[in-house]
Amino acid sequence: MLGRQQDEHVRLDHAVIGGNDLSEIDDAFDSLGMEPTYAGKLENDINHLSQLGFEDGSYFELTATLEPGQESPWWDVHMQKDAGPTAWAVEVTNIASVVDEIAERGTPVDGPNEFGRERPDGTYFEYELATLGTKEFGTQLPFLIEDHTPRSNRVSTPTPSVADTELVGVGAVVVGLGDLDDGIEVYRQAFDLPEPSRQTDEEFGAELAHFPDTPIVLATPLAAGNWLADRLETFDDGPCAYLLRSSDWDRTTERFSLTGESSWFDDRLAWIDSERLDEINVNLGVLSP
Known part of the structure; x- marks a missing residue:
């Protein structure tokens, strides 16, 4: 999870x-x-x-x-x-x-x-x-x-605008990497982590790795020239998306326009469809066990 x-x-x-x-x-x-x-x-x-x-x-x-x-x-x-x-x-x-x-x-x-x-x-x-x-x-x-x-x-948490809602936290950081295997070794060495689980998300355009019981998801582009590859050209390795954690999926689907529903490492995942987030280049998803 x-x-x-x-x-x-x-x-x-x-x-x-x-x-x-x-x-x-x-x-x-x-x-x-x-x-x-x-x-x-x-x-x-x-x-x-x-x-x-x-x-x-x-x-x-x-x-x-x-x-x-x-x-x-x-x-x-x-x-x-x-x-x-x-x-x-x-x-x-x-x-x-x-x-x-x-x-x-x-x-x-x-x-x-x-x-x-x-x-x-x-x-x-x-x-x-x-x-x-x-x-x-x-x-x-x-x-x-x-x-x-x-x-x-x-920091005072929760902020009033999200207090008493189903949005309970930042569930994961998706770290974009030029080389997934190298990135896995960097994280395993730093934090003494076990081997991660892996999966591929064609729509997201990345091969993924997740260390169990951590908020860490690593992602490397599936193809040269896709959005993640272009992002890495500009900003190098680093976060490329964030995932909020929801305790009530139905309330979240009422709150946001969601797209691209899928499953990442046994969690339900969808992306917030927002022109305003696109304008500031924020890929923001929501996940629920």
């Missing part, structure tokens, strides 16, 4: 959606009845963000530069070219210990490094981040995050 209830070393914290204009990203989600909450600017005075949090504590971070076209210190190409899915994070409770374990297995690690800032309402929070692997921060591999103040200081 895909979802947030996983081994603590791969517990999905949040998924990042990047673009050129935060208001456009916010408006796209608002058009679907999922109104994000503005969460302020970062310490660098270049980026700002909104959050869309769910009942299980996972959330989307929607982010852009304060002024469209500014150079961003993180994920600049993703923001300039409206990537949509950009990066993701794993929540840990002892980041120093986890970093040591990952490094001992041979995965490059940067950090942990300490950060802190105030939210627009004046709430202060502190946390540590660590970057894994050789690709850009949080893309091919997730970054690690540990809070040093209550997690609720960093």
